[in-house]
Amino acid sequence: MALYRKWRPQKFSNLIGQEHIKRTLLSSLKSGKISHAYLFAGPKGSGKTTTARLLAKAVNCEVYAKRKTFGEPDDKCLNCKEIAQGRNLDVVEIDAASHTGVDNVRQLIDTIGFAPTKSRFKVYIIDEVHMLSKGAFNALLKTLEEPPLHVIFIMATTEPQKVPVTILSRSQRFDFHLAQRQDLVSLISQVARSEKIKIDKDAVEFLATLSEGSFRDALSLLDQLQSFAYSQITLKTIRDVLGLAQTESIFQFLEHICKGEKEKALKILTDLYQQGVNFSRFCEMLVKVLRDVLLFGANAEVEEKERISKLSQMLTTSQAILWIGQFMEISRQIGLWALPTLPLEIFVLEQTQNQAVLSQEKEEAVIKENPTPIKESLPEMKYWPKVIEKIKPQNHSLWMILQQAQPTIQEEGKLALKVKFKLYAEQIMQTKNKRLIEDIIAQILGQNCILSCVVDDNLPQIRIEEAVIIDGENLQDQIDTIF
């Protein structure tokens, strides 16, 4: 049996994490208060279905049958046992994501009037309830308006925003959170100990990181590792089995690109390919490291602090954001390529080409006497984050406005900045500001260009607070400087 099933908690007291939910549910059960509709919202693997089954046990456990209250199931009576095995006739589970889900909802609504066969309540657990069709929701709503006393609905969803308000307003909602790192670590250690799986402490920590807040993923990964029957699970075993790159190569890869070391970056990809590394995972890990760079910039705690700090000195915030988007895109597409390294190799070549141009740039302003106009079009815009970063120390309020501008090349040597507000355009076009931007573009590209501004109402606006968080300075000061 899969570890996740085997170790599914059968009592509230064995449920790890989600303390707020456990406490509220148990105390209302003990005082005999139940709701006829619950909505469990939260990410996958956070324990929604498990809690739903516990709740079903709690209301139908035979220990409480003759009382007016409910409580922690004993996990011994027939009802508890049957519910745990998924064969109790009064507890019906429906997966709305499957195509039979909708029909099942209609059927259950037809039969809802019948009393439970041998329990106090009929419990309907509807998983991924947001997937129900409009018709099914309407039918469900009718039932929720006047639910029979013997019926309890427990609806689970990963996307509560897709559940109609009319349903939400009739349900008692509980929000499940991603599993805490510490909870994942203790679950993995506990299961490993009981199953006599030998695993290093740092390997447990690493598994917790890989499971990204999902109890189910944590135990599925442990299951996968266990099936290889290693005498001891180590960091290396995990990387080998899951086809993961060493953290070291992630950092080296990014550093080489930042330094414009094309050959070294490409060599890493070749080596990883020979080791059979999963490149989609590799991209995810690149994204994670870049995310840490952003968090580090905002003074948040990160793992591998030294390496992250080093990397953050080589990368601008805007560049890190840009790369995150690109790696996410590559990760999605990687399965489409016969050679999985190819999209990453193209990335390396593009980026190191840019870096090569940048390293030619001199510290002092270089404005050529006979400027050559910009020849290429869109690829030049990769330099835009560099331009903005250079402006930051010289004119802070201009820097903030430029973060919201969208550059487009209109024709050779002419760059137009799209901005949302006329006020922004006026600021940018002030002679000294316009001159500053044009000069910095000339420094970076070694080519001159003429700047203009276009006001576009439809442009999305980046909230000023976000820009301030990145910069870590006081919001009011920023607003004062701009206006």
Ligand SMILES: [Zn+2]
């Ligand atoms: Zn029981």
